Amino acid sequence: PRLANQIAAGEVVERPASVVKELLENALDAGAAHINVDVEQGGVRLVRVRDNGSGIPRDDLPLALSRHATSKIAAVEDLEAIGSLGFRGEALAAISSVSRLTLTSNDGADAEGWQVLVEGRDMAPVVSPAAHPQGTTVEMRDLFFNTPARRRFLRTEKTEFNHLEEVFRRIALSEFDTAFRLSHNQKVVHQLPVARDDAARAQRVGRLCGVAFMEQSVSVDIEAAGLRLHGWVGLPTFSRAQADLQYFYVNGRVIRDKVVNHAVRQAYSDVMYHGRHAAYVLFLELDPALVDVNVHPTKHEVRFREQRMVHDFLFRSLHRAVAELRP
Numbered sequence: 001p002r003l004a005n006q007i008a009a010g011e012v013v014e015r016p017a018s019v020v021k022e023l024l025e026n027a028l029d030a031g032a033a034h035i036n037v038d039v040e041q042g043g044v045r046l047v048r049v050r051d052n053g054s055g056i057p058r059d060d061l062p063l064a065l066s067r068h069a070t071s072k073i074a075a076v077e078d079l080e081a082i083g084s085l086g087f088r089g090e091a092l093a094a095i096s097s098v099s100r101l102t103l104t105s106n107d108g109a110d111a112e113g114w115q116v117l118v119e120g121r122d123m124a125p126v127v128s129p130a131a132h133p134q135g136t137t138v139e140m141r142d143l144f145f146n147t148p149a150r151r152r153f154l155r156t157e158k159t160e161f162n163h164l165e166e167v168f169r170r171i172a173l174s175e176f177d178t179a180f181r182l183s184h185n186q187k188v189v190h191q192l193p194v195a196r197d198d199a200a201r202a203q204r205v206g207r208l209c210g211v212a213f214m215e216q217s218v219s220v221d222i223e224a225a226g227l228r229l230h231g232w233v234g235l236p237t238f239s240r241a242q243a244d245l246q247y248f249y250v251n252g253r254v255i256r257d258k259v260v261n262h263a264v265r266q267a268y269s270d271v272m273y274h275g276r277h278a279a280y281v282l283f284l285e286l287d288p289a290l291v292d293v294n295v296h297p298t299k300h301e302v303r304f305r306e307q308r309m310v311h312d313f314l315f316r317s318l319h320r321a322v323a324e325l326r327p
């Protein structure tokens with residue numbers, strides 16, 4: 001069974017950033033109000049995500065690490081040759097098969113918590129008592145310690161951390177009701193309190209995207225025909241870092257989409273110069289029935305039912321906002 005886990009790991013676990021994404025999503029699913037992420041060596045040596053969510057009942061702990069799918073692949077050696085097989089929804093099992101994973105949790109049923117530990121693919125989970133407040137801590141150490149070929153694909157500590165921070169940023173930008181902290185090698189990189197009002201949200205965006213973006217941006221909040229667009233639109237910029245400052249969320253999920261890109265480019269056309277990039281953090285809310293988010297397994301793509309209407313709404317809303325920008 002652990003063999004199948006390693007195959008799934010190829011899909012889910014590409015680098016430390018993918019681990020952080022899965023663990024953050026689990027913590028949010030558990031309704032956490034506070035999430036702390038501690039990483040070491042770009043996340044390769046350690047990723048620890050601690051939440052104060054619902055916790056996992058003792059008897060469910062080993063289940064959380066197991067998966068039910070079987071595989072036709074007979075030899076572990078074949079794994080390194082296999083690309084994406086489209087496994088999904090078994091993140092913890094996948095992560096535990098390529099790292100040393102400890103899951104500690106308390107669902108509030110007992111005063112203390114429980115812990116389960118797994119190292120690589122050959123070990124059955126062992127459950128033991130452990131002190132933990134309500135919530136869950138997932139600690140992943142030594143990513144790819146048992147899959148050297150994968151390990152070789154990892155980049156420098158700085159690059160891996162940049163990817164990881166980007167995952168953190170994308171999630172923290174859309175979950176304002178949750179407090180987050182990210183630390184790298186014992187140094188706090190982001191400390192983000194819950195942001196309930198507009199001012200607090202703007203402050204969080206400033207912390208995640210930089211003061212320059214916030215100072216050179218205008219806020220947007222437009223509603224029409226059942227669509228709502230809100231967020232911040234900034235001046236186009238040259239800088240490499242800012243080139244990636246393009247966050248577009250549909251019903252809380254970050255996406256990349258041709259229709260959106262086209263509307264944004266058109267809206268920016270008056271202020272755009274060669275080589276510059278639009279900078280924005282935008283949230284589109286619409287009837288879930290009008291958008292299909294399952295086009296791609298990683299769910300970064302969407303398909304709007306009414307492309308024309310969405311495009312025109314975005315263009316009109318953004319064009320107005322961009323006109324307010326003062327270079």
Ligand code: ADP
Nearest residue numbers: 026027030053055056064089090091092093136
């Ligand atoms: P999925 O999220 O697709 O169900 P995962 O492997 O990510 O698969 O998680 C397995 C299960 O473990 C989850 O369905 C959930 O029940 C439990 N779980 C994982 N992380 C947490 C957490 N932080 N808090 C509470 N439950 C969790």
Ligand code: MG
Nearest residue numbers: 022025026091
């Ligand atoms: Mg999950």
